[in-house]
Amino acid sequence: MRLVAKLGAAALILVGAGAAGGWALTAPRSLSEAELAGISSGDPVQGQRIFNAGSCASCHAAPGAEGEARKRLGGGVRLATQFGTFVAPNISPDPQDGIGNWALQDFANAVLRGVSPGGQHYYPAFPYTSYARMKPQDVADLYAYLRTLPPVQGKAAANEVSFPFNIRRGLGLWKLLYLDPAPVVAxxxxxxxxxxxxxxxxxxxxxxxxxxxxxxxxxxxxxxxxxxxxxxxxxxxxxxxxxxxxxxxxxxxxxxxxxxxxxxxxxxxxxxxxxxxxxxxxxxxxxxxxxxxxxxxxxxxxxxxxxxxxxxxxxx
Ligand code: HEC
Ligand code: HEC
Missing domain, CATH: 1.10.760 (Cytochrome Bc1 Complex; Chain D, domain 2)
Structure with a gap:
């Protein structure tokens, strides 16, 4: 079977299993109350270190941005993969087009669990499968740092993803298999x-x-x-x-x-x-x-x- 066909088949099985094996299995899993309780307000200076370690600007600043422009997180970088083209969204503090209205808990659920404030799965083109290993306090610091950056107006373009990958719910099973916050090299x-x-x-x-x-x-x-x-x-x-x-x-x-x-x-x-x-x-x-x-x-x-x-x- 050609790779593309294999991928399509695998995804259909995942989506199909989601329907047959139970809606619950694919439900987004947010951080628990106990996990959230451990996160307090962050320090923007520490957060800048995590921002650099995480290369957030590589995807969320404008394509090719240099210097100070890497702090303008209006999104727009396109990631063309075999599953479709993903476009990094605006994560600047703009309340309309960015994440200025997000609570720390919303941000922590996105970065550590790949779950949106509306309860949907994010695609792993946003590398939360790695970020899931971050310390909650580092996520709080990062949140505090992002709030010091300039708000940028305008939403980034939508993802270009076709069936079956456009069904976000199907990612629930993928995440059960591959979202593991445990360290790799014990x-x-x-x-x-x-x-x-x-x-x-x-x-x-x-x-x-x-x-x-x-x-x-x-x-x-x-x-x-x-x-x-x-x-x-x-x-x-x-x-x-x-x-x-x-x-x-x-x-x-x-x-x-x-x-x-x-x-x-x-x-x-x-x-x-x-x-x-x-x-x-x-x-x-x-x-x-x-x-x-x-x-x-x-x-x-x-x-x-x-x-x-x-x-x-x-x-x-
Ligand atoms: C977005 C994809 C991507 C990420 C993330 C990434 N790398 Fe790389 N890395 C590459 C590519 C592509 C090359 C080859 C570049 C070239 O040959 O010009 C490379 C090259 C390297 C090399 C040189 C290897 C050689 O044989 O020349 C090292 C060392 C390296 N990366 C370490 C890291 C470390 C450490 C990290 C995490 C902080 C990292 N990379 C994150 C894509 C990535
Ligand atoms: C390799 C590219 C890439 C990197 C690096 C990256 N992101 Fe993203 N990010 C994305 C993509 C693509 C999405 C949208 C995923 C989707 O549509 O499901 C996203 C989504 C998000 C969202 C959700 C925004 C919304 O409007 O729902 C937040 C918050 C976010 N990223 C924060 C970060 C932070 C913080 C970092 C650095 C620690 C980071 N991202 C690094 C590609 C990236």
């Missing part, structure tokens, strides 16, 4: 120090796995090939293997990784392009300690051979 916790701190940044806000980990036919991350490299979800080519396995970055020192995250240069003095160039605009704003923690974690994770099979052309 050993990194006991390692403590920089490795544990790096795990949080890479697996949580940094959402590095969303591009660097291969996906199965219905778009779920193959966690047994964590960060092993993948066919790009958007556009063409491959996203490189960033484990120490064959084809990966085993030869790189921690310094090399830190340097890439700060300057965009590889040890061969090539500069990374495509979506990674945009990631670096964000990681360059982090502290040296945060970049060092990410590098320590990457050097500690289980090595895997390349997670893609086609010729290793760089993704652009």
């Amino acid at each position: 050993e990194a916790e006991s390692a403590g120090g920089a490795i544990a701190a790096g795990r949080y940044l890479v697996e949580g806000p940094g959402h590095c796995g969303e591009c660097h980990t291969p996906r199965n036919a219905i778009g779920g991350l193959k966690k047994d090939q964590w960060l092993a490299g993948a066919a790009a979800a958007e556009g063409q080519g491959n996203v490189p293997n960033i484990t120490g396995g064959e084809g990966g970055i085993g030869e790189w020192s921690e310094e090399d990784i830190v340097n890439l995250l700060e300057t965009g240069f590889t040890p061969e003095f090539d500069s990374v392009g495509g979506p990674m160039a945009d990631v670096v605009k964000n990681t360059a704003q982090l502290t040296a300690d945060d970049r060092a923690a990410m590098a320590a974690y990457l050097k500690s994770i289980p090595p895997h051979p390349n997670g893609y099979t086609s010729a290793p052309t760089p993704a652009q």
Whole structure:
């Protein structure tokens, strides 16, 4: 079966199972009262760090925005995937067109659970499958920071997604399978120090796995090939293997990784392009300690051979 047909069939099964297996199974799961009670008002200065670690501007600022324009979160970046084209919405504090009227609880449910204030599922093109690992207090800080940014008028265009993917309810089953806030590399916790701190940044806000980990036919991350490299979800080519396995970055020192995250240069003095160039605009704003923690974690994770099979052309 061709991949596209397979995807269509898988999605139909998911949607069908949603109807037959019970409406309840696909219901959006919001944070519980107890989880929400742990979130108090946030600190915008801390929130700016999470904003940079999470690369929110890469999708929610205008396409190609530089410098201060990356703080104008009117949306509009288009993500063309095999499931359809998703358009990042306006998340500026504008009360009409952005999220200026949202309570902290609404924001926390969106970022940590992929659920809208109206009780609908978001598409995982919004990488909440990683953000779900964020600490609630970091989400509160991020919320406080976003409120300091300029309101931007105008809504972004609608998503262009056709049947069966246009049925948001069908995402309920997908989320049951793939929305798991548990850490991926369990050993990194006991390692403590920089490795544990790096795990949080890479697996949580940094959402590095969303591009660097291969996906199965219905778009779920193959966690047994964590960060092993993948066919790009958007556009063409491959996203490189960033484990120490064959084809990966085993030869790189921690310094090399830190340097890439700060300057965009590889040890061969090539500069990374495509979506990674945009990631670096964000990681360059982090502290040296945060970049060092990410590098320590990457050097500690289980090595895997390349997670893609086609010729290793760089993704652009
Ligand atoms: C890879 C691109 C991408 C990144 C990075 C990203 N988002 Fe989004 N975001 C989206 C898309 C696409 C949607 C819409 C999903 C849908 O239509 O279901 C969205 C939706 C949202 C919404 C819901 C808005 C609404 O009007 O309902 C919020 C809030 C949000 N994102 C916040 C954030 C924050 C905060 C960050 C950084 C921590 C972030 N996003 C990073 C792509 C992204
Ligand atoms: C939006 C997708 C995306 C995200 C998110 C992403 N990357 Fe990348 N990354 C890429 C692509 C594509 C390349 C290849 C760029 C090139 O070759 O020009 C790359 C390259 C790299 C490289 C260089 C590997 C090599 O062999 O040259 C490292 C290291 C890396 N990324 C680390 C990270 C880390 C750490 C994060 C999380 C903070 C991250 N990436 C998040 C897409 C992404």
